[in-house]
Amino acid sequence: MPKWFLRAAVVCAVMFVLSPFVIANADYESTMGLVQKIFYYHMPSAWMFLVAGIVCGVASVRFLISGDPRHDRTAWAAAEMAVIFGVVTLVTGPLWARRAWGTYWVWDARTTSSLVQWMVAWAYLILRRYGGPGSDKLAAGLALFGVANVGFIYISVNYWRTIHPATTVVPKLPFTMGFPLWYCVASFTLLFVLLLKMRIRLEEQRATLDSLYLSLDEQH
Amino acid sequence: MIRLAWLILRKDLTVEVRSGEIAYTTLFFAVTCVLVFAFALVREGRPPEDGAAGILWIAIAFAGNLALGRAFERERQAETLRALLLAPTPRPAVYLGKLLGIVVLLAGTEAILVPLIALLFQAQLLAHPFWLSAILAAGTIGFAAVGTLFAAMLVRARSRDVLLPVLLYPITVPVIIAGVRGTAALLQPQFEGDIVRFWFALLIAFDAVFVTLSLWTFESVMTD
Amino acid sequence: MSLSMRTLAAVVLTVFCVSVPLGAQVPQPSGQAPKNQGEYVPIEQLPPQDQLPAAPLLIAAYSFVLIVFFAYVLSLSRRLTSVQRDVDRLGATLKQSSKP
Numbered sequence: 001m002p003k004w005f006l007r008a009a010v011v012c013a014v015m016f017v018l019s020p021f022v023i024a025n026a027d028y029e030s031t032m033g034l035v036q037k038i039f040y041y042h043m044p045s046a047w048m049f050l051v052a053g054i055v056c057g058v059a060s061v062r063f064l065i066s067g068d069p070r071h072d073r074t075a076w077a078a079a080e081m082a083v084i085f086g087v088v089t090l091v092t093g094p095l096w097a098r099r100a101w102g103t104y105w106v107w108d109a110r111t112t113s114s115l116v117q118w119m120v121a122w123a124y125l126i127l128r129r130y131g132g133p134g135s136d137k138l139a140a141g142l143a144l145f146g147v148a149n150v151g152f153i154y155i156s157v158n159y160w161r162t163i164h165p166a167t168t169v170v171p172k173l174p175f176t177m178g179f180p181l182w183y184c185v186a187s188f189t190l191l192f193v194l195l196l197k198m199r200i201r202l203e204e205q206r207a208t209l210d211s212l213y214l215s216l217d218e219q220h
Numbered sequence: 221m222i223r224l225a226w227l228i229l230r231k232d233l234t235v236e237v238r239s240g241e242i243a244y245t246t247l248f249f250a251v252t253c254v255l256v257f258a259f260a261l262v263r264e265g266r267p268p269e270d271g272a273a274g275i276l277w278i279a280i281a282f283a284g285n286l287a288l289g290r291a292f293e294r295e296r297q298a299e300t301l302r303a304l305l306l307a308p309t310p311r312p313a314v315y316l317g318k319l320l321g322i323v324v325l326l327a328g329t330e331a332i333l334v335p336l337i338a339l340l341f342q343a344q345l346l347a348h349p350f351w352l353s354a355i356l357a358a359g360t361i362g363f364a365a366v367g368t369l370f371a372a373m374l375v376r377a378r379s380r381d382v383l384l385p386v387l388l389y390p391i392t393v394p395v396i397i398a399g400v401r402g403t404a405a406l407l408q409p410q411f412e413g414d415i416v417r418f419w420f421a422l423l424i425a426f427d428a429v430f431v432t433l434s435l436w437t438f439e440s441v442m443t444d
Numbered sequence: 445m446s447l448s449m450r451t452l453a454a455v456v457l458t459v460f461c462v463s464v465p466l467g468a469q470v471p472q473p474s475g476q477a478p479k480n481q482g483e484y485v486p487i488e489q490l491p492p493q494d495q496l497p498a499a500p501l502l503i504a505a506y507s508f509v510l511i512v513f514f515a516y517v518l519s520l521s522r523r524l525t526s527v528q529r530d531v532d533r534l535g536a537t538l539k540q541s542s543k544p
Contacts, residue, residue, distance in 0.1 A: 035498035037502055
């Protein structure tokens with residue numbers, strides 16, 4: 001692993017350890033009270049889920065065009081990130097919703113489209129695991145379609161169902177709530193980069209292992 | 221290129237007319253599916269409200285999945301897909317030909333399903349035949365466009381039978397939603413033209429984007 | 445690398461488990477010391493702050509986040525070490541067989 005990795009990992013760990021203190025000092029929200037503090041972990045992980053999907057899509061397109069296996073490794077790692085951050089988002093959201101909306105789940109535009117995109121990411125991983133040879137290009141095609149589909153899913157579900165806080169909430173946050181949010185965004189972004197790097201490293205090592213097996217076969 | 225696509229379509233249809241394998245099995249499966257829904261949901265002669273639209277599209281989705289799997293399985297077994305790809309035909313023509321074949325097959329199935337569902341679920345599906353055909357056509361093309369690409373991609377993969385629905389259904393969620401909502405709007409006592417037009421426009425947009433995307437992807441992904 | 449990663453993860457987990465209860469203590473709202481009650485006053489509904497305790501949900505959410513990331517880092521480092529071990533072993537075997 002590169003030199004910066006361990007140092008960045010320590011920084012990330014410290015930031016996460018300090019985050020409960022930062023969050024505890026934020027003001028309470030007037031209507032939701034204590035449970036709104038889930039927002040400081042739910043929002044950044046939702047953003048990282050989105051970023052992971054975009055990274056996977058872009059890497060898949062580059063892989064389909066160039067055939068360079070590095071893009072394929074990035075795409076696979078990003079899909080796994082999408083599943084992990086997606087799970088965090090889709091569990092912390094309902095826990096917050098239970099108190100704020102009275103129910104664990106509502107089928108509105110944002111929640112349903114997030115769930116569907118999460119299923120596409122999960123389908124990507126299933127395909128890579130069980131698809132056999134040639135599944136790298138297949139999965140790249142799936143990721144491409146998944147990303148292109150984001151708009152359609154959002155529009156169709158939006159006109160099908162309508163409760164999720166509007167996107168105007170974040171820019172209007174006062175400093176006492178904005179600072180913990182952006183602090184957590186920074187922590188989550190750092191975590192995302194670190195986990196992505198580790199996962200790509202795993203694929204690189206697997207590729208090295210394959211080429212070593214091939215050299216061993218050639219020798220005998 | 222259109223002529224080549226038409227040739228491939230004619231080839232598939234000729235094989236199908238002679239053997240009838242995919243058409244009959246798909247039709248039978250779709251009808252059985254609808255009957256199972258009828259047994260499960262119709263209580264004492266009263267069908268669930270607004271159930272017909274959803275059941276129609278579920279039956280189309282399941283039947284389409286089966287038809288796609290069988291169509292490419294036949295190609296795989298006879299090695300004709302490899303022959304098609306080796307021949308100096310432009311790849312998009314192969315894709316279009318297969319797509320049209322699946323659409324024709326599903327259209328035939330829908331022609332049987334619509335009256336059956338209208339009868340079993342007491343839904344006025346045939347009240348606006350023009351709009352119903354338009355929505356069914358647009359939705360079927362969208363579903364088949366994505367399905368043909370994925371089924372062709374999976375021809376050489378392991379676990380392809382299970383992987384096709386796993387990949388296909390999340391991606392075709394907007395088509396199913398739009399199709400069901402559009403059909404349900406047609407079933408309302410008051411005809412709401414705006415709503416029907418909106419869902420139809422969404423389906424057309426989906427078709428345009430995904431047929432184009434599939435044509436581009438088919439080239440890069442059909443490795444041998 | 446894996447040993448230091450594991451140590452780091454264990455340290456983080458311990459510190460987190462200690463710091464979350466400390467940091468998340470809700471300050472008591474002032475002026476609510478219970479007075480000696482002479483009589484019971486009935487009310488129809490529970491006051492809002494007693495209706496559904498938010499703290500268990502909050503703690504569940506944060507604990508879940510912690511568990512998911514911890515489990516993922518563990519799974520990833522385990523996969524990495526096993527592949528690394530195979531790479532080293534194969535590399536050594538290749539070097540051995542190419543020597544003579």
